[in-house]
Amino acid sequence: GGESGDTSAESSGAPSAAAGDAKPGKIGVILPDSKSSARWETADRKYLQEAFDAAGVQSDIQNAQGDKTAFQTIADQMITNGATVLMIVNLDSGTGKAVLDKAKSQGVATIDYDRLTLGGSASYYVSFDNTAVGKLQGEGLVKCLTDKKADKPIIAELNGSPTDNNATLFKQGYDGVLQPKYDSGDYKKGPDQSVPDWDNTQAGTIFEQMLTQEPKIAGVLAANDGLGNAAISVLKKQKLNGKVPVTGQDATVQGLQNILAGDQCMTVYKAIKKEADAAAQLAVSLAKGEQPQASGTVKDTEGNRDVPSVLLEPQAIFFDNVKDVVADGFVSKDELCTGDFADKCTEAGIS
Amino acid sequence: MSQGPILELRGINKSFGPVQVLHDVAFSAYPGEVTALVGDNGAGKSTLVKCIGGIYPIDSGEYFYKGERVHVSGPRDAAALGVEIVYQDLALCDNLDIVQNMFLGRERRSGLVLDEDSMEEMAAKTLAGLSVRTVKSLRQHVSSLSGGQRQTVAIAKAVLWNSEVVILDEPTAALGVAQTAQVLELVRRLADNGLAVVLISHNMNDVFAVSDRIAALYLGRMAAEVKASEVTHAQIVELITAGRSGELGLKNGNGAAS
């Protein structure tokens, strides 16, 4: 353990030496987990780190691994370590509020990143709109079903973790689109289950059982690409992949490849770099003791206040615009267009 | 001595799965007398004792105590009647010390708190009476005791209480010369004080030295219950090894357990 400890001490020590004379504060970032979504560790951490380093501000980015206690412990430790700006992605509003209040009481500026802490005291909020993500998924599924000219299709919903509030928000989004269709009889509501911990293996079993119970499923609303892939692998056994549209989220390599292969209908791309850059910009100016301006506000229903906010728009990705994700640099062509996918990439206009 | 038995069993049957270990066994113990229970290895002596103590449920048969039919469905029932038993397999808690083992289940308290001091005193006295001199400390875990020391603790544990029936299953097996003498003396003294004592032993000298009656088990059947004064050493050995001896014993000598 000693060796790796040393190297880490260096890596976080390096920027401190570089920024030694400017004396801006230190920024602490707490990410929620690495399992609900691929983005936190692969994208957010990278982009934030780059932005902070570019600005020459010291930073400490940690991940709470879905553990609330760890989340608070990390916050305590960051303040102990001298952070002056704290940016959090809360695991839930309660812990989030506890952390924000404690930070505020010690004179630490705070930013809610991606998730708004209801009743909290964050100075700023930067996010994608999660209900909007769900809405795009719902609309995407409708589009694919319409393309397939499905007649009164039965829809299965494979929701995210029951303990994750975002999953609830996504569901609000897509149910907002699908419910009217169910009500009108255009679509038929099929099985609807949540996947604990966003666990792909369990998702496989759950979807397999949905299909056993309701063999005529004609559309799958999967809450992210991992769940989508689990559904696709079950469909493959019956050679139904590509015939039954499946949705996703996060624009992972796996999800995009499934789209290129025609097995997945769509995914939702959240230009995380934009979100990260916006948040980093706020954080850096706070660390330098400035009072940055935000573009808009969001209403915190519980705390009954308007939180200065930067909101970003998610984007639906279908076969035709996979190239947008590559162009954005979110995934590289090398990782996406391996082996069999090279042809598909050409077909999809990725260069 | 013309008193009736304090403890009486009739027609006891006991099987372990397909193996029947006790066949229609009758057994009695009388106050003021030492009854020796003898039998070959595997004859069923310990099983009979465990049935008396409520460790094993009996399959069928009757259990009388002071002339009344009772149901003993666990060790607590037996203890409540006033039957105290030293089992052959001792049953001590290795993770407790000597004093703790001796008072287990019957701790002395003052208020809520255990009265360790008086327990330690009583334990020391009882052990000293059994010629134990090599125990380093009463606060030693029993796991660190020698075979004979363990056995002494088990005996001391049983005689500490005012019970009416004391059953000792091979109590002197691991004991030294002096300790054996003490235990035999103790057995005799308990009986003289009016208790009913049952002694299981393979040592015929000991059996004849202290016992008033002898009951011999043979392959799970009671071969004979006789007065010690009316039989010889050799007769008992014959009863043990063959199930009968002349007039005495099982009518059908080949009554092997099926």
Add this chain to the structure above:
Amino acid sequence: MSQGPILELRGINKSFGPVQVLHDVAFSAYPGEVTALVGDNGAGKSTLVKCIGGIYPIDSGEYFYKGERVHVSGPRDAAALGVEIVYQDLALCDNLDIVQNMFLGRERRSGLVLDEDSMEEMAAKTLAGLSVRTVKSLRQHVSSLSGGQRQTVAIAKAVLWNSEVVILDEPTAALGVAQTAQVLELVRRLADNGLAVVLISHNMNDVFAVSDRIAALYLGRMAAEVKASEVTHAQIVELITAGRSGELGLKNGNGAAS
């Protein structure tokens, strides 16, 4: 009989934490002879045997086998030398059956596979030779055996092998009359076949019946090692209980363990 000892210990010390159990003990066993090891409860007999068997590491002292100094750091070393021991606490695996216990660690195989049949045959023969008649099946778990039956299994397990030294720690404690006779006969026969046998027992009759030499431990010190023919019953009992008897024994009788 003028042969040197096959097993010889010198100056053995052994402590358990603050308690010293063996003080500077010397002990020898001679081929073709039965050496009885006697002593009061807690004298240290079993501890000495466990030191010989490599169960306990010795604190200091020398261990000679066939005149050569050896280091025994575990039971495997002792077995490799050719020392076979029946421990007082038997050490059987309750979840295995009789045959499995008897051949534990030395299973017979044909190829990769265990040769169950020949093991069962051999086990049956050995047990029969020890007068065991009440065992229902050789495939019974040892947990379901009576005290005497367990002891017989442990003895049978040890004598099954061609070893040069056999040590029996109170082997007849739980045995019946017939079985005890068989084991004593066996002990004598092993010695007559040239093996060195060490017998621990509290029964002086048995000790004098079979042994050539007697070693008496007193509170962890070796009080005397004498020829059985040169001492009397009473002298040995004195050695056991007081540590000395006339000329024999510890010079300083009050050598209590500190």
Add this chain to the structure above:
Amino acid sequence: MTTETLPKQENADSALGGHVKGYLERVKGGELGALPAVFGLVILCVVFSVLRPAFLSAVNFANLFTQGAAVAVIAMGLIFVLLLGEIDLSAGFASGVCAAVLAVLLTLQGWPWYLAVLAAMVTGAVIGLVLGSLVAKLGIPSFVVTLAAFLAFQGVVLLLVKDGTNISIRDETILAIANKNVPPVAGWIALIVGVAVYAAIQFVQARRRAGRGLVATPVAVIAARVATLAVVAGIAVYVLNLERSRNAALVSLKGVPIVVPLIVILLIVWTFVLRRTAYGRHIYAVGGNAEAARRAGINVDRIRISAFVICSFMASLGGIIAASRANSVDPNTGGSNVLLFAVGAAVIGGTSLFGGKGRALDALLGGAVVAVIENGMGLMGYSAGVKFVVTGLVLLLAAGVDALSRKRAAATGRS
């Protein structure tokens, strides 16, 4: 020495009737073997079939095997560690690590499947070696060692699959393991060969024992056993060979899933090891009484280490099956409830956490209970909260049936 031999007590009634009577008496006397677990399983199946007829379909029957395979395989390995009275909390994530190694080598490095599989299995064995050595040589309690490993492996999986992404598996051979079936004909052939070999072994063995004058199983009993095996396995193969495609014109889906023969082979191998080799005997001995085993000259440390090696090795196989089934590996592979379900499967099957008692078959029986519960609950369509609650209750029901039947039996004296 007298040379009287033990009476051959049971030879008298070695006819079929006597044997059946003996069996019934043993059952009554508490030697229940697999009965309670099977009984619990049957009750579960009946309940689910009544509530959801789809439960009884051929598709679902086939699903059961692929769904339960990974947990059952991991449980089979855990049996070895449990037999010693130890525990391996890291088996779940060890399977995740091995699956991640497989995926990285296969998809990112482009290794051929057999080398990648080999590497995954070697990874498993090495993990076991390290864990076992820490437990046996340093004497750290296995709970703590494997708790540390549980945490560390979680990190290793994250590092291997690059923090939160999924690695897809596209190799056809690997994908086939959990997703493809054996051709129906091959299924029948394997069945016939298997039953024949079983019969032959039983007969030869009985003949040899009878020849030596030992108690032998009567021919009639062997015939009955062989017939039972043939019928049960035959029905299973028959059902699995039915067409279960939703659209038979499009794709034909029939035959025994490939994981089934895989599991059967593992079951036979480990049952053989535990019951017929000296090594297996020593595992039981160490679990029953480590001190007695040591005194008998068994190298207890080596037995301990080897058990952990087997456990982690089997975890690697479980990981490969899981990866194949999910078509991908993610940081949750081997996580969430995999470990608890695997240990639970072993315990429900009848393995003791205190060591010394258990069989390879337990993993399968208990694994079947767990798989049936998961499968059945998946059909019920409850909301997440209700589903958790009902799953817990159903598990309790299955275990309760088991415990009650054992308890009734124990009342007659056995423990």
Add this chain to the structure above:
Amino acid sequence: MTTETLPKQENADSALGGHVKGYLERVKGGELGALPAVFGLVILCVVFSVLRPAFLSAVNFANLFTQGAAVAVIAMGLIFVLLLGEIDLSAGFASGVCAAVLAVLLTLQGWPWYLAVLAAMVTGAVIGLVLGSLVAKLGIPSFVVTLAAFLAFQGVVLLLVKDGTNISIRDETILAIANKNVPPVAGWIALIVGVAVYAAIQFVQARRRAGRGLVATPVAVIAARVATLAVVAGIAVYVLNLERSRNAALVSLKGVPIVVPLIVILLIVWTFVLRRTAYGRHIYAVGGNAEAARRAGINVDRIRISAFVICSFMASLGGIIAASRANSVDPNTGGSNVLLFAVGAAVIGGTSLFGGKGRALDALLGGAVVAVIENGMGLMGYSAGVKFVVTGLVLLLAAGVDALSRKRAAATGRS
């Protein structure tokens, strides 16, 4: 009967010197008590202090207590179940259920805090009663019962707090438990009273034993013990009474966190129960040899059930502390690694999973190790994967120090 009494072997050298010598010999001989765990803890603290000086700050010291409190309290309850050789996998989620009950009653139903707390504690006790009865009366292995409960409670929490949302706690009293401090003066007073009472009890006891002629602790030894306690506790109180606000003008932050006296009281109560009452004695007896306990007339079933009740009750306290610290309850409360860390804490502290060996203090020592690791790792700033791996390795290090010192001691003969 001869009336010679046992020689009073140790009275001769009852001076301080002799006692110290005796203690050193006992340590050498393997009676290590708390030493190895303390030793592991010290090593951890030194390592972290060197790598991250912030580890040594007063703030961090105070954080340690609130961070580790919930796990330590749950572990303290688990000790009872572990002492019997049983396990309670559901303790974590039981704490979640109780926390959820608290939150629902407090925030949604608007109950006063004392009634809500009472309801949460009663919930805990009832849970324990049910689990214990299933284990003791039906004889289902506790692993299976509590695995079922683990699943079911997960569902109950979800149902109580409604899928994925969470319930905030706003009651000041409840929030104070894990977030506020005892006034510095009160801390000093409590310290002085505590040390005085301890000293008094020790002296009275020694006097009484000496009066009866039993081996008693010499006065010098008692004085040394009291002095040690006073110094260690004094330093702790002193450090916790330092100002640790980053901005003292804005808000003053000093004093012993409220959870500390809470935990100390629980520790004293359970230590008293285990060491000084017949009930505690019976717990050890059942854990050491259930059959012997039964034969001694102990009602084994009742002991089993009560241990589960205590365990779940303590889990409810842990849940209340966790809810207070998080200012809210969500479906993950009591989930993730809470259970494994709690059991791990008990085992690291020296409690055996096989029963019969353990103390209430173990939960605290082990809990401290776990808390220090979590706290220290939080300061290191590793990425998720690396952090998991390093945490595992550090845990292994702490346990390894412990195991090695025990092993060295065991070489002299004790086990």
